Amino acid sequence: MAKVIIPTPLRKFTDNQASFETNSENVYEAIKALSGAFPEIQKHVFDEQGQIRNFLRIYLGDEDINVLDKEKTSLKADDVLSIIPAIAGGKN
Amino acid sequence: MAQETFSKEELSRYSRHLIIPEFNIEGQRKLKAAKVLVVGTGGLGAPLLQYLAAAGVGTIGVLDFDVVEDSNLQRQVLFSTNDIGKPKVLAAKERLEGLNPYINIVTHNVRLSSENALDIVKDYDLVADGTDNFPTRYLVNDACVLLGKTNVYASIYRFDGQVSVFNYKNEDGVLGPNYRDLFPSPPPPGLVPSCAEGGVLGVLPGIVGSLQANEVIKVITGVGEPLVGRLFLFDAMNFETRTVKVHRDENNPLNGKNPTITALVDYQEFCGMNQNNEDDIKKISVQEFLELQKSEEPFQLIDVREDFEYEIANIEGLHIPLADVEEEVDQIVSDRKVVIHCKSGGRSKKAIELLEKEFGFSNLYNLTGGVDAYFDVVDAN
Numbered sequence: 001m002a003k004v005i006i007p008t009p010l011r012k013f014t015d016n017q018a019s020f021e022t023n024s025e026n027v028y029e030a031i032k033a034l035s036g037a038f039p040e041i042q043k044h045v046f047d048e049q050g051q052i053r054n055f056l057r058i059y060l061g062d063e064d065i066n067v068l069d070k071e072k073t074s075l076k077a078d079d080v081l082s083i084i085p086a087i088a089g090g091k092n
Numbered sequence: 093m094a095q096e097t098f099s100k101e102e103l104s105r106y107s108r109h110l111i112i113p114e115f116n117i118e119g120q121r122k123l124k125a126a127k128v129l130v131v132g133t134g135g136l137g138a139p140l141l142q143y144l145a146a147a148g149v150g151t152i153g154v155l156d157f158d159v160v161e162d163s164n165l166q167r168q169v170l171f172s173t174n175d176i177g178k179p180k181v182l183a184a185k186e187r188l189e190g191l192n193p194y195i196n197i198v199t200h201n202v203r204l205s206s207e208n209a210l211d212i213v214k215d216y217d218l219v220a221d222g223t224d225n226f227p228t229r230y231l232v233n234d235a236c237v238l239l240g241k242t243n244v245y246a247s248i249y250r251f252d253g254q255v256s257v258f259n260y261k262n263e264d265g266v267l268g269p270n271y272r273d274l275f276p277s278p279p280p281p282g283l284v285p286s287c288a289e290g291g292v293l294g295v296l297p298g299i300v301g302s303l304q305a306n307e308v309i310k311v312i313t314g315v316g317e318p319l320v321g322r323l324f325l326f327d328a329m330n331f332e333t334r335t336v337k338v339h340r341d342e343n344n345p346l347n348g349k350n351p352t353i354t355a356l357v358d359y360q361e362f363c364g365m366n367q368n369n370e371d372d373i374k375k376i377s378v379q380e381f382l383e384l385q386k387s388e389e390p391f392q393l394i395d396v397r398e399d400f401e402y403e404i405a406n407i408e409g410l411h412i413p414l415a416d417v418e419e420e421v422d423q424i425v426s427d428r429k430v431v432i433h434c435k436s437g438g439r440s441k442k443a444i445e446l447l448e449k450e451f452g453f454s455n456l457y458n459l460t461g462g463v464d465a466y467f468d469v470v471d472a473n
Binding site for chain 1: 134135136222223224225226229247248249250251252254274275276277278279292323325327329330334335336337338339341415
């Protein structure tokens, strides 16, 4: 199973769960599965067009999926996907 | 440039640097010659400024527009209780000059803006970004890219920290990525929790700001491998650290293939913060609210703060945290005045904007200054 690491700003939508395991075959499916398991997270990871929001970066291991096969990047067991949000500090 | 020289006192002070073979007097000279602008004297600025001053960075610009508040002291260890109410830059200058009298502290008691940023940044070699909001993050980044300055970046949220070195040109002239390569656009307001909802573990900016200071010193002295093209991530909650790659993006509007940004823009607007003019929202002062409470006029009071804040103290409003407002909208009445409040007025403003825009409410009033102002007035009475 691949593991998706959830950043703290999004953990309030995952009952504070820090990671999520999935058998999804690619990145898009994995994020979709995450938002299926935690519906509240959906609008925070997908925009109105169903695209992964562009203030989130998705990494496979230490590599940006944008230089791999983007959302279609395939996943193997033991892969670690990280969702990395823009954070600005104290004020919004 | 004349070579920097050191007094006997300085040599003694910096002796632990001088005996590091890779660092030695050359590194110390570079530090003394360097001019670093630290934007923000908050949680990140506190360790950053103290370590840069202690290390002997010759000129340090300190930029902030705020005054020291008691709620800063949980993490902003640059300040002491006696500093409450003082402009941060002045309190910082006093502290840093006490720490190291051999350096020059320049204060900028202003809010960094598109109007003043280029003029301020141009006088420095390097910028360390320790700000606390998205518009200023993009502003600092863009000013650095337009002026060709390295931007040593750090950011925190609750238990998470990020560090990177942006817009760094290495000795072969190869330019590294900048903030817009990593995050092309900011999250829309309301989608990311704000300060009082978010909170931050006091020691986290101490850790992350120290890493940032380390990168500043490395960039200045040329010692080691700076965090260029890489983003360091720290999760203090689970003690996990990761370093991921950051690539230049050919679509970067500042310095990609077809740049479209050639001057600073309106960063409030860029971050979607000007959609609703503050004046469009109806407000109610604490005095007016107290009168409303005494009157016969029916109204609904809603508190949009987080659970823990509500538990600490509340004024008996219906409790709907900002993030739940959309979901709980059917609890909000439309046939009488509704007063919405949070801690100081920011989140309640967002709640009203959302309710007016998405659901067409027209009976909502923002309690000016929030529950903080309410308790101030009630305590004074």
